Amino acid sequence: IQTLSGPVRIERLSDSDSGIIELKLDRPEAKNAIGKEMLRGLQNAIETIGNDSSANVVVVSSSVPKVFCAGADLKERKLMSASEVQQFVNSLRSTFSSLEALSVPTVAVIEGAALGGGLEMALSCDLRVCGEESTFSLPETGLAIIPGAGGTQRLPRIVGRSAAKELIFTGRRISGKEAVSMGLVNYCVPAGEAHHKALQIARDINQKGPLAIRMAKQAINKGLEVDMPSALDAEEECYDQLLETQDRLEGLAAFAEKRKPSYLGK
Numbered sequence: 001i002q003t004l005s006g007p008v009r010i011e012r013l014s015d016s017d018s019g020i021i022e023l024k025l026d027r028p029e030a031k032n033a034i035g036k037e038m039l040r041g042l043q044n045a046i047e048t049i050g051n052d053s054s055a056n057v058v059v060v061s062s063s064v065p066k067v068f069c070a071g072a073d074l075k076e077r078k079l080m081s082a083s084e085v086q087q088f089v090n091s092l093r094s095t096f097s098s099l100e101a102l103s104v105p106t107v108a109v110i111e112g113a114a115l116g117g118g119l120e121m122a123l124s125c126d127l128r129v130c131g132e133e134s135t136f137s138l139p140e141t142g143l144a145i146i147p148g149a150g151g152t153q154r155l156p157r158i159v160g161r162s163a164a165k166e167l168i169f170t171g172r173r174i175s176g177k178e179a180v181s182m183g184l185v186n187y188c189v190p191a192g193e194a195h196h197k198a199l200q201i202a203r204d205i206n207q208k209g210p211l212a213i214r215m216a217k218q219a220i221n222k223g224l225e226v227d228m229p230s231a232l233d234a235e236e237e238c239y240d241q242l243l244e245t246q247d248r249l250e251g252l253a254a255f256a257e258k259r260k261p262s263y264l265g266k
């Protein structure tokens with residue numbers, strides 16, 4: 001896999017972890033704030049991962065200590081006209097939607113601050129793991145805007161409308177412990193251990209039938225957007241796509257032979 005450099009890097013792990021891709025935010029001077037260059041980096045990284053059929057799971061993290069992402073680059077934004085802001089935010093929206101739409105699971109690792117657009121990026125991932133010293137907030141209303149890169153829609157779908165409204169109306173910063181108690185993150189672990197925990201989860205996912213994981217993600221995501229009968233149809237369609245796969249037969253053979261399955265993704 002191509003290793004992208006600049007404020008966004010991607011790296012593939014090796015050997016038995018080779019289906020795991022790391023996407024790392026690395027703009028220390030601005031606490032990973034998302035400006036134009038960072039946005040381009042994210043777009044390239046997501047496109048590269050989307051075109052890589054051997055990727056099975058993506059871990060999204062920060063290389064900068066004590067911060068996941070400080071949100072939109074407020075210094076760059078101050079210099080933009082309203083139409084430039086609109087264009088930028090539109091690109092940010094579609095970038096987060098492409099992240100969400102990756103066919104493979106994504107796990108965000110939060111150690112430190114996940115604020116504004118930074119939290120919206122984490123909300124576009126499938127799972128979130130944080131360190132205890134993390135803080136989460138959507139401070140946009142304090143800046144006289146609203147979370148406009150998916151925050152008003154993805155947050156209530158994850159934590160429920162009441163909790164989401166309180167966080168968005170007040171901009172309150174919450175801790176990792178509170179985040180896990182409201183279901184905003186899947187796990188809150190001691191500070192510094194979130195990446196390790198996310199890798200454990202990624203390894204578990206990477207052992208499973210790769211096509212099954214893709215179909216499970218697709219069935220869940222499609223189903224949540226539609227009524228129940230259509231959702232069950234979506235599940236059936238995804239299930240049916242696995243019936244003719246070699247991996248399904250391998251799963252049955254491995255069970256009968258009491259060994260670990262060896263999946264090929266076909």
Ligand code: CO8
Pocket residue numbers: 029030031033067069070071072073074075076089092113115116117118139140143145146147148149
């Ligand atoms: N943009 C630009 N620069 C930033 C940002 C940012 N969001 N955040 C931090 N920086 C810069 C600081 O200005 C500082 O630069 P300098 O050294 O030149 O003074 C440098 O990063 C280090 O920052 P701190 O000294 O503040 O570092 P700390 O470790 O003390 O604190 C924090 C780190 C907690 C991240 C703190 O910097 C902070 O609170 N930042 C502001 C975060 C914020 O308010 N983000 C929300 C932005 S709004 C948003 O994301 C909306 C996006 C949705 C798009 C849709 C809109 C319609």
